[in-house]
């Protein structure tokens with residue numbers, strides 16, 4: 405049973421295992437081994453390296469619109485690390501790169517999506533993820549359906565579905581929670597509260613004192629965790645996954661974090677983000693927190709950081725070489741895989757396109 409079950413309306417202190425200085429809270433046994441912690445740190449760092457490169461690729465016109473993860477790495481890596489990729493599923497929104505990688509998606513495949521290549525939307529066989537979802541919250545009912553199906557098939561699998569505070573205001577979220585509670589679907593609702601839905605701040609999103617408190621209305625637990633704390637997010641998700649796996653149904657996790665960059669490459673947050681608020685989150689960097697913790701235990705130092713950063717930079721560059729070796733997408737491909745029998749208007753447009761591009 406969760407140590408923290410949301411009482412209706414009460415303000416809640418997020419569960420924290422590591423302080424911003426990297427000190428383990430008294431009485432807490434880490435839910436991750438040292439190897440898992442180092443692997444989690446590496447994945448968080450890879451995501452940060454990728455974000456920087458992706459931003460520059462987008463500015464060069466080689467990538468389409470892209471949403472960075474920066475600041476939210478612990479929230480996504482901590483939760484994804486609690487899964488067994490062989491039987492569990494990840495259903496993403498669009499800001500969950502490291503969860504997809506941990507499930508087994510090759511980085512080069514992820515890149516193809518942002519290069520407009522159809523292959524980027526094709527999930528390789530055996531990788532338990534659904535595609536990126538841009539239509540807000542549409543993935544949440546699908547995740548519940550998937551989880552319900554796994555329950556019927558008795559696979560033992562659990563689904564973690566990711567979405568933001570903005571998506572949690574959509575009807576799809578509430579309908580999905582309701583059904584999941586009724587059928588006790590093995591699903592974990594991972595709500596990344598990063599403070600913003602583009603330019604809409606959290607306080608304009610909902611009058612509820614905590615977004616996790618909504619779970620009460622659907623008959624399952626809600627829990628609030630420090631989303632910049634890898635260990636706490638992992639522990640809370642592991643408990644929610646264990647609940648789901650043993651037939652006790654869903655959990656709503658509100659992971660309190662902060663979006664340190666723009667909403668995406670088309671956004672200018674300087675027009676609406678309070679600079680002081682942004683500054684106040686900088687000392688809470690989730691990557692630095694784990695590095696400090698490991699350094700205090702002599703498992704990390706600056707030399708090691710530089711070595712790993714160089715390795716990760718080379719890894720991202722190598723994935724880009726693979727992605728760029730794929731044939732460039734053609735305009736006529738826009739018409740593929742949408743309709744089995746395209747309407748005549750689309751057939752005419754497609755014919756005109758093929759004529760224009762051949």
Ligand SMILES: Cc1ncc(C[n+]2csc(CCOP(=O)(O)OP(=O)(O)O)c2C)c(N)n1
Nearest residue numbers: 499538539540568569570571598600601602
């Ligand atoms: C149904 C729908 N409505 C509106 C949008 C436009 N839109 C794209 S992202 C976004 C904000 C999403 O915020 P949140 O769910 O908190 O996720 P975040 O981007 O902060 O991770 C909006 C309104 C959309 N994609 N889909």
